[in-house]
């Protein structure tokens with residue numbers, strides 16, 4: 001499998017190349033040169049497989065010959081072994097034709113475990129083949145960092161440094177980053193906000209000498225391998241509910257567009273997905289774009305669903321690329337305009353987007369009301385991100401088509417919002433019940449690039 005950049009000016013790469021590269025050198029995102037299509041019979045044969053066997057079947061064509069089948073199966077098994085549910089991504093019925101796809105049974109209680117744990121295995125295997133080490137540095141507002149630290153703990157050949165804004169992540173998120181005892185993962189509390197952390201990471205990547213000496217790599221949501229891993233659960237849910245013989249629809253609580261974009265890949269591979277519904281909170285740039293055709297970032301307003309508080313939705317570029325008929329020059333022109341404040345989509349591209357996606361927005365009040373309603377109707381507690389999804393799903397539902405809403409985090413990861421809506425503080429699952437007793441290990445650093453570089457260098461020497 002070959003991968004090309006959405007902007008057309010970076011070299012094509014194979015799977016391992018895109019795994020390790022992340023952002024393309026021309027500023028674009030890597031996408032498969034061709035999306036593998038599955039026949040109806042092939043999709044029918046996926047029903048009832050274990051999640052691990054299904055993952056193998058879906059990711060194999062994307063990974064190509066990078067690893068032998070046995071090795072790939074072993075990586076998949078290690079990735080999902082610590083999940084707290086044998087189905088890995090179970091579906092739960094919450095209404096006559098409404099379902100929740102529970103993606104929070106991984107170790108850090110959010111859907112990001114699905115992709116991050118597989119990516120950690122793939123990284124390690126790739127480095128095992130080529131020799132050498134890599135240093136992963138990332139900034140997080142919570143869920144990505146905890147998933148990365150957990151996924152890479154004790155993974156050979158990789159050292160991980162995660163920057164988070166001191167005092168601005170939830171206690172559960174912080175403890176998930178600071179309590180793993182593995183020596184190759186480092187949680188860094190930075191004096192500043194998320195943007196400060198992100199600016200520091202960017203500065204490291206822009207220092208090419210530093211980047212090369214430490215073998216810097218990123219695992220943010222634009223990494224193709226993360227998208228790939230997320231395609232799997234769309235197949236799991238749809239085939240369990242009757243695909244390929246019945247159409248389904250998905251509603252996806254969306255921030256950086258990685259998760260919902262993975263759904264569009266499943267659709268392009270042949271899964272009969274009637275619609276992918278983009279659900280946004282009050283930071284509704286994607287909903288506005290689908291409604292008006294104008295994509296213009298505004299200031300972020302903090303919400304009850306913080307993992308969706310974004311200004312620019314990075315993976316949206318991949319959807320635009322498809323909507324523009326894979327016209328790289330036209331995409332580059334739009335991205336130039338975005339640099340100057342925003343762009344207006346050509347009518348054909350807007351029509352193409354609307355044929356795959358629809359969208360909706362949930363206010364803060366609606367989010368709380370949905371948490372309370374779902375609790376009253378089903379006894380289930382849902383996290384605020386999931387509630388944004390359920391609010392929008394209720395408007396987007398079509399008769400006869402099962403609506404599957406992605407439950408992106410466990411309610412106990414965002415207990416304050418759940419308690420505010422229902423009066424009930426959701427308890428952590430048993431396997432994490434001692435999280436608040438575990439000892440924490442964290443370094444506090446000022447928002448200074450030189451200090452950060454020195455910190456990373458000295459820790460790499462210590463663990464070499």
Ligand SMILES: *Cc1c(COP(=O)(O)O)cnc(C)c1O
Pocket residue numbers: 110111112143144221253254255256257258259260307308385408409
């Ligand atoms: C990351 C995250 C999202 C947003 O996912 P994207 O792939 O960025 O659209 C939604 N909900 C939760 C709980 C998350 O952690």
